[in-house]
Amino acid sequence: MVFLSPGVKFDLDTIKKYDTPAPRYTSYPPATELREGFTASDFETAIAASNQRKSPLSLYFHIPFCQSACYFCGCNTVISSNKKIAEPYVENLVREIKNTSASIDTDRKVLQIHWGGGTPNYLERAQVELLWKNITHCFSIDPQAEISIEINPRYIDKDYIFFLRDIGFNRISFGIQDFNPQVQAAINRVQPEEMLFNVMDWIKAAKFESVNVDLIYGLPYQTLQTFRETIKKTVELDPDRIVVFNFAYIPWLKPAQKNIPQEALPQPQEKLEILKMTIEELTNSQYAFIGMDHFAKSTDELAIAQRDRTLQRNFQGYTTHAETELFGFGATSISMLKDAYFQNYKQLKDYYQAVAKDILPISKGIKLTQNDIIRRDVIMGIMSHFQLYKQDINNKYHINFDEYFSSELQALQPLEADGLVSVSKNHIQITDVGRLLVRNIAVVFDTHYQTRDKQFSRAI
Template identity: 35%
Template sequence: MRNPLLAKYSGSVPRYTSYPTAPHFHEGVDCGKYTQWLGELGAEHDLSLYVHIPYCDRLCWFCACHTKHTLKYEPITSYLESLKREIAKVGSLVSRDAKVSALHFGGGSPTMLKPEDMIDLMQAFRAAFDFRPDAEISVEMDPNDLDEPRYDALAAIGMTRASLGVQDFDPKVQKTINRIQTFEQTRSVVDAVRARGVHSVNCDILYGLPYQTMETLEATVNDIVSLSPDRIALFGYAHVPWMKKHQTMIPEEALPDVETRFDQMSRAADMLVAAGYEPIGIDHFAKPDDRLAVAARNGRLRRNFQGYTDDAAEALIGFGASSIGQLPQGYVQNMPATGEYQKMADAGGLTAVRGIELSADDRLRAHVIEEIMCRFAFSFATVRALYPQIGETVIAEARQFSASNPDGICEISGDEFRLTEAGRPFARSVAAVFDSYLATGKGRHSIAV
């Protein structure tokens, strides 16, 4: 390989949107434990809410999300009734003094909902929770779903951030991943939401796609930059056909090798920086005045199941099939199977089936891994202050890894462990050094580059 670091540090590791990661959740965290945890959320806790709509009117072959294809609306109608029961139940368990600072609609395709159902679902949330006046309302959008009534409904629910998946505009790539979406469609969505007062637009680009070339990627980046989104996410395609069977529709021989993926990532990142975007963590870019960029400069950048965020809420509550919550006490996941989720919601409201309660060691390592993923460094002084009894454990691991690493991807500088510029693309692999669960072999992961 031209870059010898790729062979050593591009192996399969978690994305570290949580620690411990989801393969280590267990059935010991159930509805009873979840009830207890929700009851402990009080006025001192800001809440962030996530709602999962697990339906699409087409299935994109590249997608690794929990979703299913449907051309009928009846299953969605039924699902929404169950979802509203869960919302009401969770709301009854959480103190009304706790304030909601953010709500994210994800999927699947939330924009498949009929306009009246979007508004009705938002009303269910507002009936169950107390929202801050400046709460951020973000929605993942599929341009193929959208029309004027839906745009008006999104404005009516108070959407403040629009998130559009683009992937690549090249027709051959789009056909291979079953995601047909023209630049003109995408531009019309951006124009429509901005005309309705949406202050922030996010676009996702993928590299490492089948038949994708440096030329198609460069063209896509240029097209996206011309739309002037506030944030851009540059993700590597995660080929995990053992977990998502529809990915077997993608011809593996058409996928770029790891060196080509790395070149694509590097070139796209250089183009975005040249266009005036600030790099955020391993895969995000934002305009300098965007809240994400400000959070990164101020040391307030966070990482959760939605990726990088400036959301400082102490609790993220997930709603809907398969959704994951992150509470002060630990993580909890809802029943993934949609039909079983609905049975549980209809019977009692809560649908938690697994999770993990955080130990002191988990919290220590979660802090270190989040710091590496967000700012490519962690402070020994901060670790000692937060975890005086056990902090020296990971400090010793950091010193050992740095001393035994001949590749120059990390260093000890004063009282800090940090990645060098050469090491930053491999932040996931460095974070994995501090993952005490990884050696158990639970779960398979996508490659780190």
């Protein structure tokens, strides 16, 4: 067992034992539970109930386009070098914003906005301005709102970055994946070191309030030493947040991954050593281990929210505003209300057809039961805070935790014996060993898991 930092221990034998597929729990129930048969009318009914709760809002806008394919990518994207393909999409997205927002009370404040993709900076400035104009016209944006955007550093310049800051974005994220040229070539994502440092310099000069960068471990040709160099260079960039994703090689689901030479992927043992080194290097560089694959400076909102037990997860990962309800716009986007989730059509033609008829473009969804809602609070508490106070659940839902979850508490006993979790009369505490395997602990409370097709990435 190796102590990597305060709050994290790396026990190789335990990790190997529990390195099994499990949901990432960006929601509960996970998005895999969404089913066809839900309609725009169902969504409108859910919005009306949401208005009664008067919860503040989080908004997500999906821009699916990329100029070239990254072979590792698992996102819903449309690859085209012809940017005219975005013109009808922006027109339909504006129309969807108007149609959906008409059903949402205007006095509900927006606390978070995120543009993801794909590549949001695929859009021309005029298209960004058009979308932004409609968003600010249709919604009441809190002056202190977190407004973030993902960018691809290969297709951006200094002027575009300053333009994003001037229009209102105050947080920004970009993917590095790996600094090594051989790795970059193998995943079709070549971005020289100088480019990445220039982009970060421009972002800092534009005075963005927070910068996130993404890395991936487990890519072809990565070794312990080459990824150590990537970590060191990433720390030199000095981002506020770092996400280190585990690469899931699933070419049967993501055909672009067939371009990756499987024999060049690091072996499981080396992959674990890379993870261990990554946690050690980042935590020694003053980045707090938030959970799963997220790291943040101790002064960052994520770290503060975790300490205050206000951290939550949604379809974008960890979020600092647990009180918000999420509305998603654009193809494939997901709206996450208190008691129902809805997803838009994935295919552009289906999305366009629905919007053209002024119908909310819903393809599937799920209505949460009270049992789902209770279990969501338990799972999100475990995933976000590494602990749970039973009395909080008792008071909120008027249940007896030990009786309600009697079978789950019994199922936790082997995990407790292996040192992943500590269960007391009043409290469930994830141990320092269990933090890296928190998905395996959360899954105990997931009643959908046993009947679900387990197409999930491994926990580590």
